[in-house]
Amino acid sequence: GDKVKQSPSALSLQEGTNSALRCNFSIAATTVQWFLQNPRGSLMNLFYLVPGTKENGRLKSAFDSKESYSTLHIRDAQLEDSGTYFCAADASSGSWQLIFGSGTQLTVMP
Amino acid sequence: ETAVFQTPNYHVTQVGNEVSFNCKQTLGHDTMYWYKQDSKKLLKIMFSYNNKQLIVNETVPRRFSPQSSDKAHLNLRIKSVEPEDSAVYLCASSPGTYNQAPLFGEGTRLSVL
Numbered sequence A: 001g002d003k004v005k006q007s008p009s010a011l012s013l014q015e016g017t018n019s020a021l022r023c024n025f026s027i028a029a030t031t032v033q034w035f036l037q038n039p040r041g042s043l044m045n046l047f048y049l050v051p052g053t054k055e056n057g058r059l060k061s062a063f064d065s066k067e068s069y070s071t072l073h074i075r076d077a078q079l080e081d082s083g084t085y086f087c088a089a090d091a092s093s094g095s096w097q098l099i100f101g102s103g104t105q106l107t108v109m110p
Numbered sequence B: 001e002t003a004v005f006q007t008p009n010y011h012v013t014q015v016g017n018e019v020s021f022n023c024k025q026t027l028g029h030d031t032m033y034w035y036k037q038d039s040k041k042l043l044k045i046m047f048s049y050n051n052k053q054l055i056v057n058e059t060v061p062r063r064f065s066p067q068s069s070d071k072a073h074l075n076l077r078i079k080s081v082e083p084e085d086s087a088v089y090l091c092a093s094s095p096g097t098y099n100q101a102p103l104f105g106e107g108t109r110l111s112v113l
Helices: none
Strands: A004-007 A010-014 A019-025 A032-037 A043-049 A052-056 A059-064 A069-074 A083-090 A098-100 A104-109 B004-007 B010-013 B019-025 B031-037 B043-050 B053-056 B064-067 B075-078 B087-094 B108-112
Touching: A004 A083, A010 A019, A019 A083, A019 A104, A032 A059, A032 A069, A043 A052, A043 A059, A043 A069, A069 A083, A098 B043, B004 B087, B010 B019, B019 B031, B019 B087, B019 B108, B043 B064
Parallel strands: A010 A104, B010 B108
Antiparallel strands: A004 A019, A019 A069, A032 A043, A032 A083, A052 A059, A059 A069, A083 A098, A083 A104, B004 B019, B019 B075, B031 B043, B031 B087, B043 B053, B064 B075, B087 B108
16 A cells, blocks of 8 residues: 555645645654645755654644654645645655655645 | 756657766755656655665666766666656755755656657
């Protein structure tokens, strides 16, 4: 099965609303990262997390290693937030491999 | 400008040809990577190169080979392309040891006819 499972696979939001994306892990992830791939294909790192939470502007992410999940909260969604969000976890402690989820395609509508 | 630069942006070729993609990072990072993103947008690590040490994902076919002249460059060569090689190839780099917030290039889209 999927080692990193993302949900939902697709999401439409009205501009100005809030939402949460989630990743569940079936591996013992020690770090989690969130990326945004814009419609042009550029992949941008949003967060690099050890267990705990981080906040950056309208984005907030949490990683619970004991319960094996991570969340990405988007507050006051804007049109430029549209794109595909990926989470990724290291395959094991100090591993060279990042394992990516299959992505959440987010569309923010005016 | 500091970033990860990939060339070409697009490449169309025929089955059996050899192709080579370039990647350069001007960030002073120690580690570079190649990822493959398929038509379903699934991202998979192919190679990692750190301090002249190359690590290969065992699922990568042998026709793929990375080539590095120094820590700022990691090129990707495909010896004899197959139709299933059609994908976007993303190069990335990160500071220090593996996978700490990698920065990605814009990708090279390969179409094999």
